[in-house]
Amino acid sequence: MNGIVIIGAGESGTRAAFALREAGYCGSVTLIGAEPHLPYERPPLSKTVNGAVQMKLICAADALEAAGIAYLKGLSASKLDTGAGTVGLSDGRVLHYEKLLLATGARPRRLTCPGAAHAFGFRTHADAEAIFSRVAPGSNVAIIGAGLIGMELAAVLRRKGVAVSVIEAAPRPLGRAVPARFAERLHTRHAAEGVRFYLDRGVAAISDDGVILTDGSLVHADLVVSAIGVLPDIALAEAAGLATGNGILTDTCLRTSAPNVFAAGDCAAVAEPSGGHVRYESWRNARTQAETAARNMTGAAETFRALPWFWSDQYDLGLQVAGLPQPAHQIVLRSVAEGELEFYLDDGRLVAAAGLGIGNGLARDIKLAEMLIAANISPEPATLSDPGVNLKTLLKSARAA
Incomplete structure (x- = not known):
């Protein structure tokens, strides 16, 4: 046997390597990472400490060694031959595999306008160091893209005394993933902190001197950052003939269209029982899919099921969203001392929840809401909106029923 090869040493690939050992797999495990570092977490990149970019390691070198995981850093996979069961590496080596996990993640969406090469990306530790080493109090930064990454970066830069302009083609910030009420509150907070917004305008x-907008105006900037989203990194899979779409298509067990090849994390588009495929971009999803894929590679047949969840910290505000809120859902608002919660009902059934409050004050409520969603309950809207009704008590009642 040739063991298991994992392409991608981000959150998903690294967690999968350790999950294989936890599942009792005793064969060789090889983890391939394109960056010259030990595996690290991406969320802390925007949160500098004493002016320095953090590198929060997923694991230490001795942990990899103790688990018997061969980590090949600074290398990428250049060719995948699923028929032969081989992976060609950028240094010319060819690895044979028994089973393969594609955890190639996502890559930043690129600007296509003239001068696009002047914009910095914000995805890797090297990107973060390049940006923060070039900013200082009083400097001007233009961020193209008002999604979660762009808005989080704007908050960090404002706290450093940097003048920030945010440019967004949509009519409002955070329009794709964040519930409208909370998106508006965050927009208002950024404006109060001095962030200048240029909405409903594209980049020419x-x-x-800065960014020239499609209306002909100029946004002056010493530094321009592109934060216009990411695309699943599917080039290797496409070249190998695997089924792809908005990601590498998998079944509910995270198996791809090729024998013995699985996919997990930001690159994977997983089959839904109701039809179609869904791809999630979140830290928790990367971990959960990794663990499911690892167990299935060792012989299990687990269906991937997980409630989508993400968080965002902006200034002293913490946002958490569990599930997939939709405009058609009935929204039930609960105001509490720590902030506001929204619950989302679909035909009376609780399917999602979101909260915005100071720091991590609503984390417990969102966790309880996740458990209530998993319990498949159909609560009375008045019960959800009443801050006097303890969610833990509601959960106990649901479980007893």
């Missing part, structure tokens, strides 16, 4: 070009 990037010059030495």
Whole structure:
């Protein structure tokens, strides 16, 4: 047997390597990472400490060694031959595999306007160091994209005394993933902190002076950051003939269209029982899919089921969203001392929840809401909106029923 090869040493690939050992797999495990570092977490990159970019390691070198995981850093996979069961590496080596996990993640969406090369990306530790080493109090930064990454970066830069302009083609910030009420509150907070917004306008070009918008105006900037989202990294899978779409298509057990090849994390588009495929971009999803894929590679047949969840910290505000809120859902608002909660009902059934409050004050409520969603309950809206009704008590009642 040739063991298991994992392509991608981010959150998903690294967690999968350890999960294989936890599942009792005794064969060789090889983890391939394109960056020259030990595996690290991406969320802390925007949260500098004493001016320095953090590198929060997923694991230490001795943990990899103790688990018998061969970590090949600074290398990428250049060719996948699923018929031969081989992976060609960028240094010319060819690895044979018994089973393979594609955890290639996502890559930043690129600007296509003239001067796009002047914009910095914000995805890796090297990107973060390049940006923060070039900013200082009083400097001007233009961020293209008002999604979660762009808005989080704006908050960090404002706290450093940097003048920030945010440019967004949509009519409002955070329009894709964040519930409208909370998106508006975060927008208002950023404006109060001094962030200048240029909404409903595209980028015509990037010059030495800043960003030229499609209406002809110029947003002056010493530094331009592109934060316009990511695309699943499917190039290797496509070249190998695997089924792809908005990601590498898998079944509910995370198996791809090729024998003995699985996919997990930001690159994977997982089959839904109701039809179609869904791809999630979140830290928790990367971990959960990794663990499921690892167990299935060792012989299990687990269906991937997990409630989508993400968080965002902006200034002193903490946002958490569990499930997939939709405009058609009935929204039930609960105001509490720590902030506001929204519950989302679909035909009376609780399917999602979101909260915005100071720091991590609503984390317990969101966790309880996740458990209530998993319990498949159909609560009375008045019960959810009443802050005097303890969610833990509601959960106990649901479980007893």
